[in-house]
Every structure is written in C-alpha cells, then in structure tokens.
Amino acid sequence: MKNDVSILRVLQSALLQVARFVLRPAPKAGVALVLALALFTGADAQELPRPETFTLSNGMQVVVITDRRAPVVTHMVWYRVGSADEARGHSGIAHFFEHLMFKGTREIPPGEYSRIVARNGGDDNAFTSWDYTAYHVRIARDRLELIMRMEADRMRNLRYTDETFLSERDVIVEERRQRIDNSPGAVLGERMRAMLWPHHPYGTPIIGWLHEIQSLDRASAQAFYETWYAPNNAILVIAGDITAEELRPLAQRYYGRLRPTRDLPERTWVSDPPNVGPMRVTHRDEKVRQPSLSRIYRAISYGTDEGRQAHALDVAIDILGGGETSRLYRALVEDQRIAVSAGAGANTSGLGGGSVSVYATPAEGVTLEQVEAAVDAVIAAYLRDGPTDAELARSKSSLAAAAVYSRDSQESLANMYGASLAQGESIDDIVNWGNDIQAVTRDEAITMARQTLDINASVTGWLLPPEEAQ
Amino acid sequence: MKNDVSILRVLQSALLQVARFVLRPAPKAGVALVLALALFTGADAQELPRPETFTLSNGMQVVVITDRRAPVVTHMVWYRVGSADEARGHSGIAHFFEHLMFKGTREIPPGEYSRIVARNGGDDNAFTSWDYTAYHVRIARDRLELIMRMEADRMRNLRYTDETFLSERDVIVEERRQRIDNSPGAVLGERMRAMLWPHHPYGTPIIGWLHEIQSLDRASAQAFYETWYAPNNAILVIAGDITAEELRPLAQRYYGRLRPTRDLPERTWVSDPPNVGPMRVTHRDEKVRQPSLSRIYRAISYGTDEGRQAHALDVAIDILGGGETSRLYRALVEDQRIAVSAGAGANTSGLGGGSVSVYATPAEGVTLEQVEAAVDAVIAAYLRDGPTDAELARSKSSLAAAAVYSRDSQESLANMYGASLAQGESIDDIVNWGNDIQAVTRDEAITMARQTLDINASVTGWLLPPEEAQ
Numbered sequence: 001m002k003n004d005v006s007i008l009r010v011l012q013s014a015l016l017q018v019a020r021f022v023l024r025p026a027p028k029a030g031v032a033l034v035l036a037l038a039l040f041t042g043a044d045a046q047e048l049p050r051p052e053t054f055t056l057s058n059g060m061q062v063v064v065i066t067d068r069r070a071p072v073v074t075h076m077v078w079y080r081v082g083s084a085d086e087a088r089g090h091s092g093i094a095h096f097f098e099h100l101m102f103k104g105t106r107e108i109p110p111g112e113y114s115r116i117v118a119r120n121g122g123d124d125n126a127f128t129s130w131d132y133t134a135y136h137v138r139i140a141r142d143r144l145e146l147i148m149r150m151e152a153d154r155m156r157n158l159r160y161t162d163e164t165f166l167s168e169r170d171v172i173v174e175e176r177r178q179r180i181d182n183s184p185g186a187v188l189g190e191r192m193r194a195m196l197w198p199h200h201p202y203g204t205p206i207i208g209w210l211h212e213i214q215s216l217d218r219a220s221a222q223a224f225y226e227t228w229y230a231p232n233n234a235i236l237v238i239a240g241d242i243t244a245e246e247l248r249p250l251a252q253r254y255y256g257r258l259r260p261t262r263d264l265p266e267r268t269w270v271s272d273p274p275n276v277g278p279m280r281v282t283h284r285d286e287k288v289r290q291p292s293l294s295r296i297y298r299a300i301s302y303g304t305d306e307g308r309q310a311h312a313l314d315v316a317i318d319i320l321g322g323g324e325t326s327r328l329y330r331a332l333v334e335d336q337r338i339a340v341s342a343g344a345g346a347n348t349s350g351l352g353g354g355s356v357s358v359y360a361t362p363a364e365g366v367t368l369e370q371v372e373a374a375v376d377a378v379i380a381a382y383l384r385d386g387p388t389d390a391e392l393a394r395s396k397s398s399l400a401a402a403a404v405y406s407r408d409s410q411e412s413l414a415n416m417y418g419a420s421l422a423q424g425e426s427i428d429d430i431v432n433w434g435n436d437i438q439a440v441t442r443d444e445a446i447t448m449a450r451q452t453l454d455i456n457a458s459v460t461g462w463l464l465p466p467e468e469a470q
Numbered sequence: 471m472k473n474d475v476s477i478l479r480v481l482q483s484a485l486l487q488v489a490r491f492v493l494r495p496a497p498k499a500g501v502a503l504v505l506a507l508a509l510f511t512g513a514d515a516q517e518l519p520r521p522e523t524f525t526l527s528n529g530m531q532v533v534v535i536t537d538r539r540a541p542v543v544t545h546m547v548w549y550r551v552g553s554a555d556e557a558r559g560h561s562g563i564a565h566f567f568e569h570l571m572f573k574g575t576r577e578i579p580p581g582e583y584s585r586i587v588a589r590n591g592g593d594d595n596a597f598t599s600w601d602y603t604a605y606h607v608r609i610a611r612d613r614l615e616l617i618m619r620m621e622a623d624r625m626r627n628l629r630y631t632d633e634t635f636l637s638e639r640d641v642i643v644e645e646r647r648q649r650i651d652n653s654p655g656a657v658l659g660e661r662m663r664a665m666l667w668p669h670h671p672y673g674t675p676i677i678g679w680l681h682e683i684q685s686l687d688r689a690s691a692q693a694f695y696e697t698w699y700a701p702n703n704a705i706l707v708i709a710g711d712i713t714a715e716e717l718r719p720l721a722q723r724y725y726g727r728l729r730p731t732r733d734l735p736e737r738t739w740v741s742d743p744p745n746v747g748p749m750r751v752t753h754r755d756e757k758v759r760q761p762s763l764s765r766i767y768r769a770i771s772y773g774t775d776e777g778r779q780a781h782a783l784d785v786a787i788d789i790l791g792g793g794e795t796s797r798l799y800r801a802l803v804e805d806q807r808i809a810v811s812a813g814a815g816a817n818t819s820g821l822g823g824g825s826v827s828v829y830a831t832p833a834e835g836v837t838l839e840q841v842e843a844a845v846d847a848v849i850a851a852y853l854r855d856g857p858t859d860a861e862l863a864r865s866k867s868s869l870a871a872a873a874v875y876s877r878d879s880q881e882s883l884a885n886m887y888g889a890s891l892a893q894g895e896s897i898d899d900i901v902n903w904g905n906d907i908q909a910v911t912r913d914e915a916i917t918m919a920r921q922t923l924d925i926n927a928s929v930t931g932w933l934l935p936p937e938e939a940q
Binding site for chain 2: 088089187188190191194195198199203204209210211212268270271273276277278279280281282283284
C-alpha cells in the first residue's frame with residue numbers, strides 16, 4: 001500500500017499509541033510495510049519460528065521467541081483488555097491507562113519509567129486497541145531484569161494523585177482534539193464506525209468520546225485497572241537473546257508473585273442487529289483541501305471466522321485494493337485517471353469482527369459521484385468475475401512474503417505473536433498463517449469477497465470542503 | 471395530522487403497548503387526535519384543571535383529577551423507568567415487564583388480572599416508552615379498591631415460573647417479528663433512530679434488538695423489577711369521581727405499605743457525540759408497495775429545553791408539517807401534486823431529548839429524489855422567511871385547543887399528567903401548557919425551526935421495493 005492511506009488508516013486504526021513515540025507498523029496488516037531484506041525462499045520457509053511458551057502459576061502466559069542475532073531483547077506485556085471492554089459511558093478509560101501506566105508506582109516516580117529505559121539505552125512504547133493494551137520495551141539483554149521489575153511493579157502497584165489523574169485527563173482531551181477533532185477525516189471515520197457498529201463496542205472510538213473523556217473519574221478508572229491489569233489477564237512476550245529456560249526463573253521472580261484477579265470477568269460484548277441497507281454520511285469542513293470517498297463494510301475476522309475465511313478475505317481484498325497492482329488503483333488511477341489514489345484494505349485482526357475499507361481521492365475536476373461510480377464498477381466486475389489466477393498467485397505470495405519478512409524484525413515478530421494471541425488466535429494459527437494464505441483457493445477468495453462487499457452492510461463517507469468553497 | 475402518518479408513527483413511536491389492547495393516543499402529540507366536542511372558549515379556558523397531589527410516606531407520588539361527570543375512574547400507575555434505563559445488552563427488558571406484570575402474584579393467578587378487570591366492567595392497558603412504563607385501568611368508581619389492591623400487589627409481589635418467563639419471551643419475539651421485522655418501514659425507522667442516537671439509549675428500540683430479547687434471562691429481569699418497580703419510583707394518577715381526601719386513605723392502605731427501593735438509582739443516560747453531517751440510509755424490501763421518504767432531526771424536548779423552546783418547536787413544526795394546512799402538505803400534495811402525502815411532526819416529549827420527523831410519499835411516477843428536493847425547498851423557504859402571522863396564529867390556536875379538548879376525556883387528561891410528570895415536567899408546566907403555546911412568538915418559532923431543521927443533525931431514510939422491481 002504505497003498510496004495515500006491516510007483515510008484507510010483512520011477507518012481501520014485499531015491502535016492508539018502514546019503520542020510521544022514513533023508509530024510502528026501494526027501486526028499482520030503492518031508487516032507488509034516492514035520492508036526487510038530477506039529473500040522470499042518458497043513455501044517451506046513461510047512458517048514463522050515457533051516460540052516456546054509456558055504459564056506461571058498465577059495464570060500469566062509467557063511466550064519466548066529466541067533470536068540470538070544481537071544481545072537485545074524486546075519485552076512486551078499484552079493485556080487482554082481494550083476499549084471494547086469499557087463500561088457504557090466510560091469510553092476512553094482503556095487508553096487513559098496507557099497514559100497512567102507512566103505515572104509512577106511506589107518504586108518509580110511519575111514520568112521516570114521512560115527516562116530509566118532511555119538512560120539504559122532502550123526505548124519504550126505503548127498502545128491501545130479495541131481488543132488489547134500493550135507495553136513494549138526494546139533494550140539490551142543485560143537490562144532485561146530491570147524492565148521486568150518495573151513492568152511487574154506497575155501491573156499492580158500504580159500510584160498517582162488526583163492531580164495527576166486530572167492533568168493527564170487534560171492531556172488526553174488535548175490529544176483527542178489534535179488527532180480526531182482537528183482532523184476532518186478522523187471525525188468522519190469515527191462516525192462511519194459508529195454507524196457500521198451501532199451497538200457493538202467497535203463503534204466507539206478507542207480514545208473515547210470527548211464528553212466522556214472529560215468526565216472520567218478516578219474511582220471507576222481504578223476499578224478498571226484493578227480488574228484487568230493482572231497476571232492472569234496478561235501475556236508476556238519476550239523476543240531476543242534468551243531462551244524459555246533462561247527466562248523462566250526471571251518471569252517467576254518478577255511476575256510470578258503478582259496476585260491474579262479473582263473472578264476475572266469474561267470479555268462479553270454486545271452484538272449488532274442485522275444491517276438494513278446502505279448507509280451514508282457526508283462531512284464538510286474548511287480544513288478539507290482534497291475531497292475523498294471512503295467506505296467501510298462489515299466483515300469477519302480471524303477472531304470470528306471459520307476455517308480459512310479471514311485468510312481468503314485478506315487475499316481477496318489485497319487483489320481488489322492492495323497497492324499499485326490492485327484493481328482499484330489500476331482502474332481509477334492508471335487507466336481512467338479519475339483518481340489520484342484508490343485502494344482497499346481488510347482489517348481482519350479484531351477479536352470481535354472485522355471490516356473492509358475502500359477509499360479513493362478524485363483527480364482535479366472529478367466529483368465524488370464519479371469516483372464512487374467508478375469504484376462501484378470495479379467492485380461489481382470483481383464480484384462478477386473473481387480474481388484471475390495471476391492476481392491470486394501474486395497476492396498470496398505478497399501477503400505470505402510479508403509474514404516471512406517479519407522474521408527479520410525481532411519486534412515485528414513479537415508484535416505479531418502478542419497481538420494475535422491477545423486477539424484470540426493460537427500459536428499454530430500464527431505459525432501457519434503464511435501456509436494458510438498460500439492455500440487460499442480462488443473459490444474461497446471470491447466467496448469471501450461476495451459475502452463481504454455487500455453494499456447493504458456498508459457505510460459510505462464523503463469528505464468535502466464547505467459547500468460555498470466548491 | 472389527517473395524512474398517512476404511518477412512517478411518522480414508526481419514527482416517533484415512543485410507546486409500545488401490550489398488543490391485545492387498542493392503541494390509544496399518546497399524550498400531548500396525541501391529544502390533537504382526541505376530537506372531543508368541546509368548544510374552544512378563548513385564552514382563559516386554556517388552562518387545564520389543576521389536580522390535587524400528595525406523596526405517601528414511602529415516596530409514592532399521587533395525583534388526583536376529580537371529574538364528577540360519571541361514576542367512573544381512570545387508575546394509572548406510571549413507573550419512572552423505561553427502555554432507556556436498560557443495561558447494555560439487555561434491551562427489551564422494560565417492555566418485557568409490561569408483559570410479565572400480567573403473569574400473576576400469590577393472590578392473582580397468571581392471566582387473571584385482565585379477566586378480573588373485564589368481569590368487573592373495566593378495561594385495562596399497559597405501555598412502555600423509553601422514559602416510562604405505565605399500567606392503566608378504567609373502571610366503575612365502586613370497583614376502584616379492587617384495582618388498587620391488585621395493582622399494589624403486582625408492584626412488589628410478581629410471581630412467575632421459569633416456564634412462564636421463557637414462553638412470554640417467545641411471545642415478545644413474535645411480537646417483534648410482527649411489528650418490526652415484518653414491517654419494512656419499522657425496520658428502516660429503527661435503524662434511522664440508531665443512526666441519529668449512536669450512543670444515547672433513544673437509539674435502541676423500545677421492544678429491544680431481536681438477538682437481545684432472545685437472550686434475556688430471568689435473573690437480570692428480576693433485578694430490574696426489584697429495583698425499579700417500587701412506590702418511590704411510581705406515580706399514581708387517578709382521574710374521575712373521587713377527591714384527594716377520599717383517595718388518601720385508600721392509597722395509604724394499598725400502596726402506603728409497600729416497601730420502597732433503597733438507593734433508587736439515578737436515571738443517568740449516556741449522551742451522544744456531536745453530529746458530523748447528514749446521514750442517509752436506504753432500505754429495500756419486497757413488501758414495500760409504495761416508496762417513501764422520511765427524515766429525522768435531533769431536537770430539544772420539554773425535558774431538556776429552557777423557557778419556551780419546546781413550545782416554540784411544537785408550533786414551528788406544526789406550521790411546517792401538521793395536517794393539510796401545513797406548508798409541506800400544501801406544497802407537495804396540493805400545489806405541485808408530486809406527493810400523495812407529506813408532513814412533519816415534533817416529538818418533544820422525551821425526558822432525554824426530542825426529534826422532528828418529516829415524511830413524504832411520492833405520487834405515481836415521481837422519484838424519491840424529486841420528492842426530497844421538493845421537501846428541501848419547502849424547508850429552505852420556511853427557514854428563510856419564517857411563518858406568516860396567520861400561520862402562527864392558526865397553529866397556536868390549534869395546538870392549544872387540542873389541550874383544551876383533552877379536558878373532556880378523563881383518560882386523556884390523566885394520560886397527559888402521568889406521562890408529563892414521568893418525563894420530568896411539573897404540574898405547573900402541564901396546567902400552563904396551552905397558555906405557553908399561545909405565548910410563543912414568531913421569533914421563538916423561527917429560531918427553533920432554524921436550530922432544529924439542520925441537515926447536519928439528521929438522518930434521511932429511503933424506503934423502496936427491491937431494485938429489480940422498480
């Protein structure tokens with residue numbers, strides 16, 4: 001996806017990160033962006049390295065991906081809690097904790113966590129999705145224990161004052177203003193999601209609705225933390241210069257003594273009523289320089305599918321809209337020259353379901369009506385005829401190769417395991433992903449495309465400047 | 471509103487009634503339909519009779535409207551709980567209780583309540599809205615105590631078996647199928663509401679989403695009942711051949727001994743994020759014989775407004791779309807002859823906000839695009855020029871007269887007091903409603919029209935037959 005993917009990002013954005021850190025590629029969809037130098041070496045090499053796993057007595061799951069190439073480790077803690085687990089009216093609290101986790105414990109003063117990591121030559125990161133919240137550190141192997149001690153400490157012993165709580169709330173309000181409310185595309189994308197998921201928590205923005213962020217209170221925040229931030233709700237993923245045997249005593253020492261949450265709640269989310277027909281929304285804002293069309297469709301995901309459905313959908317949508325060889329790009333940008341960008345992407349990683357996004361930015365003098373008609377024509381032809389064998393082979397190889405590339409990035413690999421496990425997949429699912437992609441048949445791909453690209457289960461968004469300015 | 475108001479009803483339908491009873495007019499908006507024979511006798515007569523009120527020691531509010539014309543009473547119990555108070559994922563439970571309340575107590579066997587009322591020459595009714603649940607009986611004055619005893623009994627002592635619970639759930643599923651799922655207009659209206667209120671509980675249908683009704687369980691139903699069905703959450707409205715002095719000992723005897731709910735929860739509902747722009751949805755179904763256009767706008771209500779805003783909105787929307795003298799009807803049906811019906815209505819009674827609905831049914835050979843353009847033109851002219859003095863005077867008189875007419879219907883009057891009190895208004899608000907309507911100025915009306923008829927805070931729905939059939 002080398003096109004302008006900003007709209008796509010907004011629609012799919014399944015991650016919200018602490019703003020001070022660099023955006024890193026999301027797992028799976030993201031690995032395509034990790035352009036490592038590895039050669040694509042055929043089907044056998046498509047399996048990912050199988051990590052070692054064990055579980056501590058308090059229920060904490062541990063995943064170890066040994067990588068001896070450098071004396072470095074990636075340490076990640078993934079909590080099986082995200083914004084989709086928030087109570088009604090308390091949107092934003094999961095992401096709020098991504099911030100509060102840096103606000104200190106009895107051992108570590110507020111703000112010191114990242115400074116200590118940096119002073120020790122590491123860097124850290126954190127992010128929140130609908131499905132999980134994750135804390136990452138990359139650091140020299142000989143500093144691993146330091147990180148484990150600090151990370152275990154803040155899992156259960158966070159301490160912050162009322163003042164800190166309120167001032168961090170202001171920080172998040174400002175973050176929301178900058179990321180969402182000042183970005184017409186983000187505002188539109190947020191509403192499109194709310195329309196596509198009228199009831200399911202995926203319709204609520206990860207960062208939370210502004211008025212609800214503003215009224216988040218410390219008592220319910222604390223209850224959220226004490227319930228969900230617990231070893232029996234966490235996955236420790238360590239990639240790097242260490243084996244499970246070496247890690248086990250450390251994991252036991254730092255994480256093993258943490259108290260689990262008794263009666264950890266089941267993660268049950270409400271689901272949506274059936275779709276009734278095509279939905280549309282138009283957003284106009286003076287900050288819009290370039291009109292654009294976007295559409296999201298309801299879809300299955302690796303968390304909800306059966307068999308190879310999500311694999312088939314990933315392949316089908318890659319053919320339709322992934323990159324400059326895709327149908328949408330070639331038709332709208334190259335052949336018809338009515339769009340300056342066009343594409344599609346499948347967001348199939350959600351624990352509770354997925355979506356497919358389609359977008360196009362019209363060329364000068366072309367209306368959104370015209371671009372939308374052209375998009376619809378490409379989709380109609382695709383659903384009628386299905387992919388060619390060449391398209392199918394190219395997309396499968398390209399997706400499978402992306403997984404293989406990720407083997408060269410310790411962090412990408414760890415990310416993929418952590419996110420996929422937190423989203424309900426098994427180690428086998430992850431190891432075999434590349435092979436399963438290669439196994440997708442033409443029939444499977446076209447079946448999933450037809451099932452998913454149903455205008456009756458979609459929201460189409462138009463982003464435009466104010467009416468006068470047209 | 472003598473036009474085809476079926477779409478309007480679906481969009482506004484703030485009531486869901488036990489199916490076996492006749493649909494009676496909703497309060498306030500409904501009183502216009504109560505065409506009593508009373509003469510409109512000028513401004514002074516626009517005040518409604520002021521009821522006597524008192525409160526029992528357990529917190530139950532009592533309202534008595536003495537009406538000596540016949541030896542008959544209307545006995546109503548209004549609970550300050552409705553579908554908007556349901557927990558996330560448990561939609562339909564409020565309406566479920568409207569059914570379960572007829573399923574017996576230790577004293578009254580299942581199904582006997584209505585039979586006893588009927589054997590005593592009365593009739594009963596029950597309904598559920600987002601804001602309240604109400605139980606009505608109309609009966610001879612000398613049978614009042616019988617009703618009070620039975621109604622007090624079932625407020626706290628409902629008894630039903632698991633089997634009854636499950637079989638009644640099936641009844642409600644079937645009710646939903648008939649009322650909503652078999653009615654394309656209802657399906658469309660339900661989704662339009664979900665889009666207009668993406669977060670606020672008014673976006674959830676009163677009857678509940680089908681899949682959630684199907685999974686309602688007895689334990690959470692029972693908790694709902696025990697919390698909300700309590701004297702300190704109820705209003706007793708009695709209209710008829712009785713005074714407060716006569717009623718008080720009876721009320722004390724039957725209702726006064728009921729245990730209140732301790733720590734009755736506050737009715738706090740989540741609210742919606744700002745609107746981002748016009749939303750649209752199209753629903754096609756083979757059962758659609760006649761395409762139609764409908765639109766809903768967010769609005770204030772008597773429960774959320776300040777000063778005379780809701781009064782002004784009622785007047786403004788009546789001028790736009792109330793009946794055959796309205797702008798929409800005259801323009802689309804009479805002058806342009808492009809629609810067979812057209813109108814608008816304000817639903818201003820909600821405790822948590824209101825809406826305005828606009829609808830039109832195109833004439834043979836006219837498209838929905840054409841009808842929508844005509845509707846938009848009428849609205850644009852109205853917002854530009856405002857109402858004429860004659861329109862203003864006529865609408866105010868017609869609305870105020872409707873309130874006066876209701877004085878002749880014991881039940882309408884009781885209905886109006888009960889519903890309005892349950893929706894947060896005061897006795898004074900109700901008594902003075904007609905005068906306040908008469909006081910609405912041209913500026914107030916046009917201000918509210920402009921504030922409300924904002925396409926950016928609206929959902930437009932198209933109802934059509936399947937594409938092939940066009």
